[in-house]
Amino acid sequence: MGLFSKKKKEESISPPLPRMPNFGYNQPPELPEFPDDSEMHYEPTIADIKNEVGKDDDEAFESLEDVRTEEEEKLSKWKKGLQDIKEKLLSINEELFEV
Numbered sequence: 001m002g003l004f005s006k007k008k009k010e011e012s013i014s015p016p017l018p019r020m021p022n023f024g025y026n027q028p029p030e031l032p033e034f035p036d037d038s039e040m041h042y043e044p045t046i047a048d049i050k051n052e053v054g055k056d057d058d059e060a061f062e063s064l065e066d067v068r069t070e071e072e073e074k075l076s077k078w079k080k081g082l083q084d085i086k087e088k089l090l091s092i093n094e095e096l097f098e099v
Helices: 046-096
Strands: none
Touching: none
């Protein structure tokens, strides 16, 4: 026999394997039922959160712009009123202290 020659396969007779008792393991497992849509809980994604935060920021920015324009209008009215008072005081001062 050479180094690479095939060995004859010895045939052996093995006794039959014993049968195992069936404890219900061969039955297919019961599949879980899918929950109803009403039972589903939606988890927001990061993109959803960013969009919501962006909407809130836009709304806050718009309200700040509205407040700023209102305050500028009030300030311009006050400046005009102060200018009118200043002109009246100057005219009174000229009439009283004319030389």
